Amino acid sequence: MHPRNPYRIPPDFKELALKFPEFRKHAKQKLSGKIEIDFKDAAAVRALSTVLLKRDFNLEVELPPDRLVPTLPLRLNYLLWVEDLLQSAKPATEQLVHGIDIGTGACCIYPILAARMKGWHFTATETDEVNFKCSVDTLERNCLQTHVTVVKVSAESMLHGNIDTTKQYDFTMCNPPFFDSDSFGPKSRSEKRPSPMCPKSGGSTSATEIAVKGGEVKFIENLIKECHELKPCVRLFTTMVGHKSSLVPIKAFLKEAGACSWNETEFCQGRTTRWGLAWTFCDNIVLANPPLSRRKNNVKGPPPLNYSISREQWSSKGEFSVACVLLKSVELLNSLKMEIRKVKEKKDRKAVEFIAKENTWSNQRRRQREEKRIANQGFEQPELKKAKIDAATLEQQNNHKFRLKGLLLVEETDADFISLQLQWIEGGLGRESMNQILQYMKNHLLEK
Numbered sequence: 001m002h003p004r005n006p007y008r009i010p011p012d013f014k015e016l017a018l019k020f021p022e023f024r025k026h027a028k029q030k031l032s033g034k035i036e037i038d039f040k041d042a043a044a045v046r047a048l049s050t051v052l053l054k055r056d057f058n059l060e061v062e063l064p065p066d067r068l069v070p071t072l073p074l075r076l077n078y079l080l081w082v083e084d085l086l087q088s089a090k091p092a093t094e095q096l097v098h099g100i101d102i103g104t105g106a107c108c109i110y111p112i113l114a115a116r117m118k119g120w121h122f123t124a125t126e127t128d129e130v131n132f133k134c135s136v137d138t139l140e141r142n143c144l145q146t147h148v149t150v151v152k153v154s155a156e157s158m159l160h161g162n163i164d165t166t167k168q169y170d171f172t173m174c175n176p177p178f179f180d181s182d183s184f185g186p187k188s189r190s191e192k193r194p195s196p197m198c199p200k201s202g203g204s205t206s207a208t209e210i211a212v213k214g215g216e217v218k219f220i221e222n223l224i225k226e227c228h229e230l231k232p233c234v235r236l237f238t239t240m241v242g243h244k245s246s247l248v249p250i251k252a253f254l255k256e257a258g259a260c261s262w263n264e265t266e267f268c269q270g271r272t273t274r275w276g277l278a279w280t281f282c283d284n285i286v287l288a289n290p291p292l293s294r295r296k297n298n299v300k301g302p303p304p305l306n307y308s309i310s311r312e313q314w315s316s317k318g319e320f321s322v323a324c325v326l327l328k329s330v331e332l333l334n335s336l337k338m339e340i341r342k343v344k345e346k347k348d349r350k351a352v353e354f355i356a357k358e359n360t361w362s363n364q365r366r367r368q369r370e371e372k373r374i375a376n377q378g379f380e381q382p383e384l385k386k387a388k389i390d391a392a393t394l395e396q397q398n399n400h401k402f403r404l405k406g407l408l409l410v411e412e413t414d415a416d417f418i419s420l421q422l423q424w425i426e427g428g429l430g431r432e433s434m435n436q437i438l439q440y441m442k443n444h445l446l447e448k
């Protein structure tokens with residue numbers, strides 16, 4: 001947690017339950033006497049955020065039931081980091097701070113906190129009609145219209161046409177939709193894609209809030225493209241990143257776009273970790289990390305491939321934990337005759353290295369069909385036998401010097417999602433081999 005984050009000392013739930021009836025109804029007393037809430041219950045998390053905003057920031061907020069619930073420790077970690085960065089990016093003589101919040105959500109959480117705590121001004125954008133209306137109501141209810149303006153925008157643009165380019169802005173903030181709407185959940189024709197759930201704290205949310213075509217990498221890349229053209233009016237750009245694996249491709253894109261310097265951080269709060277990335281196109285601003293051009297090993301190999309599994313998808317397979325998902329994944333890799341070596345062992349983050357000395361996964365379907373056909377016939381016709389021998393010889397020849405090395409990382413992204421990342425290390429057909437292995441895992445991981 002950021003050293004200035006007031007929730008470094010967690011709120012006393014007993015005190016909150018006594019003071020706020022709307023929170024009390026979600027509070028449960030454990031045998032030990034300790035008061036707790038169920039963090040998987042969206043209504044309980046919503047009640048917690050609402051009462052903390054009221055008690056600690058004098059902010060009256062009504063969060064809609066079907067939208068993302070902003071949890072305060074993470075939002076404050078991000079805001080306080082931005083405040084630290086501004087100290088190096090903003091001349092001390094200038095008093096007024098004006099930021100832009102891209103995708104402000106249901107209650108303009110960053111702008112209202114920053115306006116109350118720091119007196120900052122904001123232009124906030126939002127595509128979702130419900131979120132836009134709720135944000136406007138929130139500003140009126142808290143008399144913050146002089147500090148914050150919410151703009152209803154179209155999904156095609158991140159900044160262009162949404163801000164006044166004759167003004168000077170100090171920074172942008174963004175908590176992007178993390179997931180890829182195309183690869184979210186199972187993709188087979190027989191299986192229906194589940195409706196996405198809130199990535200944090202189990203709350204329900206609308207799909208457009210958390211998933212977008214191309215996921216956060218594409219979303220942030222689009223933002224970077226626009227930033228470059230807007231460099232005369234914005235000093236500092238920042239974004240939150242939901243998956244660690246997204247940092248590598250985003251930073252590569254930043255380098256390509258000609259960012260002068262950048263800064264990266266980790267937001268840790270309880271079991272959830274997120275990342276912050278800041279960059280500038282102003283050569284008179286030096287962010288704390290060294291400039292991109294001077295950093296070595298910044299971009300190593302192709303970015304990993306990702307697959308997220310939800311608690312709901314795993315429900316028929318028993319315990320939903322990193323250990324269980326890893327175990328099943330390793331069984332699948334073993335079935336592909338791979339050698340496995342453990343490299344990382346933490347409760348919520350485990351990784352194994354795998355080495356394949358032959359390609360056993362491509363053309364799996366064709367092989368299975370052929371074997372079935374032969375088994376059904378009960379005997380092998382001479383031509384078939386010959387074809388089989390020829391195919392086997394060819395495969396042996398192909399596999400003669402075959403070697404592929406990769407890394408599988410299984411990580412809990414939050415209480416309801418576990419992500420699998422496949423990183424190519426060397427050999428085989430490069431990323432194409434990883435794509436094939438990932439497809440094989442997607443086809444079999446959720447099988448009963």
Ligand SMILES: C[S@@+](CC[C@H](N)C(=O)[O-])C[C@H]1O[C@@H](n2cnc3c(N)ncnc32)[C@H](O)[C@@H]1O
Nearest residue numbers: 070103104105125126127128155175176177209
């Ligand atoms: C993950 S939510 C973050 C909400 C809020 N900032 C928070 O931190 O709780 C992403 C938000 O971005 C909005 N959004 C998606 N695409 C957008 C775009 N192109 N421009 C502005 N907002 C967008 C979504 O409707 C959603 O409210």
